[in-house]
Amino acid sequence: MLNITLDYVPIASDVSFLMIKQTEVTSRPEYLPIFYIHVYSSIFALLAGFIAVFFDKNLKYLHRFSGRIYVFITLAFSSLSGIYIGIFANGGWTAKVSFVLLGILWFYTTCKSYSEIRKKNIARHKFWMWRSYALAVSAITLRMWKVILVYLFQPNPMDIYQVIAWLGWIPNLLLVEYLIKKQNR
Amino acid sequence: MKTLNLIFASAILTVSVISCKKETKSEEKIKADSLASKKEVEQEFHKDWYGIYTGDFNSKPIATEYGNEIEEYKKISVKINRITKDSVYGYSVVNGNQRPFRGILNENTLGFVLDEPGSNKSDGRFQLKIKQDSLVGDWSAYNKSDVKSPEKTVKLIRKEFAYNPNFMLSKKSYEESDYENPVDWNGGKVKTESYVTDEGKTETYENTFYRSASDKVFVINASKQKLAEKDLKNLRKLDLQIIRNTVFARHGYSFKKATYRQFFENTDWYVPVSNNVDADLSPLEKENVALLARLEKYAEDHYDTFGR
Numbered sequence: 001m002l003n004i005t006l007d008y009v010p011i012a013s014d015v016s017f018l019m020i021k022q023t024e025v026t027s028r029p030e031y032l033p034i035f036y037i038h039v040y041s042s043i044f045a046l047l048a049g050f051i052a053v054f055f056d057k058n059l060k061y062l063h064r065f066s067g068r069i070y071v072f073i074t075l076a077f078s079s080l081s082g083i084y085i086g087i088f089a090n091g092g093w094t095a096k097v098s099f100v101l102l103g104i105l106w107f108y109t110t111c112k113s114y115s116e117i118r119k120k121n122i123a124r125h126k127f128w129m130w131r132s133y134a135l136a137v138s139a140i141t142l143r144m145w146k147v148i149l150v151y152l153f154q155p156n157p158m159d160i161y162q163v164i165a166w167l168g169w170i171p172n173l174l175l176v177e178y179l180i181k182k183q184n185r
Numbered sequence: 186m187k188t189l190n191l192i193f194a195s196a197i198l199t200v201s202v203i204s205c206k207k208e209t210k211s212e213e214k215i216k217a218d219s220l221a222s223k224k225e226v227e228q229e230f231h232k233d234w235y236g237i238y239t240g241d242f243n244s245k246p247i248a249t250e251y252g253n254e255i256e257e258y259k260k261i262s263v264k265i266n267r268i269t270k271d272s273v274y275g276y277s278v279v280n281g282n283q284r285p286f287r288g289i290l291n292e293n294t295l296g297f298v299l300d301e302p303g304s305n306k307s308d309g310r311f312q313l314k315i316k317q318d319s320l321v322g323d324w325s326a327y328n329k330s331d332v333k334s335p336e337k338t339v340k341l342i343r344k345e346f347a348y349n350p351n352f353m354l355s356k357k358s359y360e361e362s363d364y365e366n367p368v369d370w371n372g373g374k375v376k377t378e379s380y381v382t383d384e385g386k387t388e389t390y391e392n393t394f395y396r397s398a399s400d401k402v403f404v405i406n407a408s409k410q411k412l413a414e415k416d417l418k419n420l421r422k423l424d425l426q427i428i429r430n431t432v433f434a435r436h437g438y439s440f441k442k443a444t445y446r447q448f449f450e451n452t453d454w455y456v457p458v459s460n461n462v463d464a465d466l467s468p469l470e471k472e473n474v475a476l477l478a479r480l481e482k483y484a485e486d487h488y489d490t491f492g493r
Contacts, residue, residue, distance in 0.1 A: 004491070004492050007492075014479075016483075016486075016487070016492070017487070017492070017493045019479055019480070019482065019483040020414055020418055020479075020480060020483050021414075022414060022479075023413060023414045023415065090418060143491045143492055143493065144491065146491070146492075146493070147489065147490070147491050150488065150489045151489065154421075156399070156419045156420065156421060157418060157419055157420075157421065157484070157488060158418050158419035159419065
């Protein structure tokens with residue numbers, strides 16, 4: 001993920017993924033800044049979220065610190081910019097709906113989780129944050145699926161995009177729901 | 186005083202050198218002018234033979250136990266530009282290698298002897314006879330040891346080259362072949378696969394995979410329509426490469442890469458006439474070529490890697 005982010009340093013309008021987004025880059029002045037907000041903020045959201053999810057019991061201070069960073073970055077930058085980019089996603093409506101929905105759900109679950117912990121509902125906070133982070137991790141799983149599917153079927157680039165748009169986060173969410181069910185038993 | 190003298194001397198020297206240079210320049214110019222005027226008055230013959238002759242450039246058949254075998258099949262174009270009393274001028278193009286030649290025409294036998302410059306290791310001499318629309322004969326390399334086939338047979342037919350933006354790879358001709366779509370036979374990827382036999386042993390075998398293009402290469406014409414990202418995003422690299430290079434093929438570009446050559450050499454319209462056609466592209470074609478090249482680069486870097 002870091003490597004992918006580093007592709008975009010320094011800021012340029014035609015590197016990597018942007019090479020096939022020139023239509024948007026040239027016709028919408030706000031596309032490039034929002035895209036860069038997404039790229040530069042998301043890597044920190046992933047990192048902070050990772051620390052918060054896996055260091056929850058014994059390192060309270062670290063958990064709170066990284067958790068606050070995760071919530072702030074996700075709500076203020078990553079999810080909203082993600083929704084905007086999703087509106088112009090490759091792969092037509094199929095992909096657009098998926099990415100916009102993903103962005104909205106990511107924002108909502110993060111919000112919900114934060115309000116639960118403000119009310120001191122630790123269990124609910126935990127489960128909502130699991131959902132939120134499962135959606136965040138779609139950044140990684142989506143790209144992983146792409147490698148797997150290309151290896152197996154060599155589909156056309158946009159056909160695969162429509163598939164991974166959904167495959168990137170639905171299984172993550174299902175897995176987390178299953179884990180939550182298991183915990184509740 | 187001494188320094189003054191020195192300065193004077195050097196000034197005189199520079200002035201004289203400069204004036205000398207100028208003189209030589211103007212002399213050369215005069216020479217060139219006289220050459221040009223000479224050229225103009227030099228009588229030309231057989232203007233009706235001027236033009237492009239294109240066809241086979243194959244190694245001489247070698248007798249083997251299986252009969253005569255030809256090792257190398259190539260296409261060549263020969264362009265005759267001028268015929269004067271004592272000289273023939275033109276060039277040949279093979280696989281993007283364009284070489285000028287100069288030679289003579291024997292009026293009695295209607296035979297040409299055409300010599301390439303010799304500065305390239307693959308230069309040689311053509312001996313060709315002209316009969317109506319065909320130019321037939323052979324070619325032999327000056328340097329027999331540096332080329333794969335030093336002796337070649339040349340069979341050419343006269344072709345009119347004219348750019349036409351409508352030329353495309355034809356779906357019909359591919360449907361008549363064994364393969365429905367263009368296949369890149371030059372870039373096979375070998376993959377090792379394994380299976381388990383009935384006795385539980387694992388056997389491996391090698392499979393070669395070739396890229397094949399989609400139907401879009403018969404439809405998308407980069408010489409006629411303004412292409413946008415959205416028209417091309419769903420294409421794979423080979424499609425993009427073919428669509429882009431069809432533009433160059435229409436202009437008679439002689440491809441250096443076999444990957445591209447193979448698609449056009451079997452069409453009835455492709456006549457390779459030049460190793461550089463960049464200046465001939467229309468503004469629309471230039472824009473489309475740049476866009477296609479950008480998407481090709483993206484496909485190459487990102488299609489099968491972790492990322493988007």
